[in-house]
Amino acid sequence: MLISGMIISSLSLFAQNTSNTAGQPSVRLYVFDGGILENMDPKSFGLKNEEVSTTRMSAPCYLITHPKGTLMWDTGSVPDTAWTYTGSPVQYTFMEDDYRQDITLNKPLMLQLKAVGYPPANITYLALSHKHFDHIANANDFVNATWLVRQNELDDMFPKDSAGVEKPSNYPHLRNNKRIILDTDEFDVFGDGTVIIKSAPGHTVGHQVLFVRLSKHGNIILSGDLYHFPEQRPLNRFPGREFNQEQSRDSRLTIDLYLKKMNAELWIQHDFAANLKLRKAPEYYE
Numbered sequence: 404m405l406i407s408g409m410i411i412s413s414l415s416l417f418a419q420n421t422s423n424t425a426g427q428p429s430v431r432l433y434v435f436d437g438g439i440l441e442n443m444d445p446k447s448f449g450l451k452n453e454e455v456s457t458t459r460m461s462a463p464c465y466l467i468t469h470p471k472g473t474l475m476w477d478t479g480s481v482p483d484t485a486w487t488y489t490g491s492p493v494q495y496t497f498m499e500d501d502y503r504q505d506i507t508l509n510k511p512l513m514l515q516l517k518a519v520g521y522p523p524a525n526i527t528y529l530a531l532s533h534k535h536f537d538h539i540a541n542a543n544d545f546v547n548a549t550w551l552v553r554q555n556e557l558d559d560m561f562p563k564d565s566a567g568v569e570k571p572s573n574y575p576h577l578r579n580n581k582r583i584i585l586d587t588d589e590f591d592v593f594g595d596g597t598v599i600i601k602s603a604p605g606h607t608v609g610h611q612v613l614f615v616r617l618s619k620h621g622n623i624i625l626s627g628d629l630y631h632f633p634e635q636r637p638l639n640r641f642p643g644r645e646f647n648q649e650q651s652r653d654s655r656l657t658i659d660l661y662l663k664k665m666n667a668e669l670w671i672q673h674d675f676a677a678n679l680k681l682r683k684a685p686e687y688y689e
């Protein structure tokens with residue numbers, strides 16, 4: 404039994420570091436639990452109460468592993484350091500100025516990452532869909548990652564004066580990360596077309612989405628906050644407080660065309676019901 408276990412683990416190591424049988428690079432996508440946002444008000448997202456199936460939202464984080472390195476996409480809604488893991492769901496209230504948000508936490512992100520063998524200090528690249536609290540919470544921990552960020556979002560995250568709602572205190576270590584400033588609409592992370600960060604501004608000034616080519620599952624795009632509730636998509640409804648709603652409208656059209664071009668499906672990150680059905684780490688998509 405021991406020997407067969409060793410064979411299996413060395414086989415899986417082999418699969419992790421080489422191409423798959425179709426000759427494509429072996430890309431894996433892990434889905435992590437970054438907290439559940441509770442009692443979201445549909446009206447803040449342009450919807451009526453009766454138009455949504457749930458007022459809960461998932462706040463997932465994702466790790467993409469590639470033969471040339473790893474990419475972390477978003478980092479959860481509450482820093483691991485702000486709560487204590489008990490093994491049971493923990494209720495947490497996020498507060499910033501007059502904004503309050505109840506969040507259910509199940510497992511620290513660091514434990515979830517360690518369980519798949521990728522502690523945060525070993526991650527090659529960090530990219531955030533955008534700067535909002537429910538996407539950046541554990542960004543401080545990816546100290547050795549090269550941060551892939553757009554100049555306008557960076558300027559917004561570290562404003563020269565303290566006006567506005569940006570809170571660099573939530574991610575001070577990011578100031579010191581190595582950076583690549585993304586100045587093209589599309590940025591091909593590993594240079595082979597399997598993992599592409601695409602600009603989709605509007606929700607924030609430098610909001611972006613992530614395309615991932617998965618050889619078995621098929622291609623996907625991680626939405627960032629292009630939509631929050633899935634019901635927004637057919638109705639084309641927008642949150643009340645977009646950075647620029649016209650830009651968001653254009654970005655949705657652009658990404659719809661991109662989905663067709665890339666033969667990809669859209670994963671709305673905050674879609675609680677869809678997220679519930681996903682395989683979670685340590686399982687993965689490939």
Ligand SMILES: [Zn+2]
Pocket residue numbers: 535537538628673
């Ligand atoms: Zn969000």
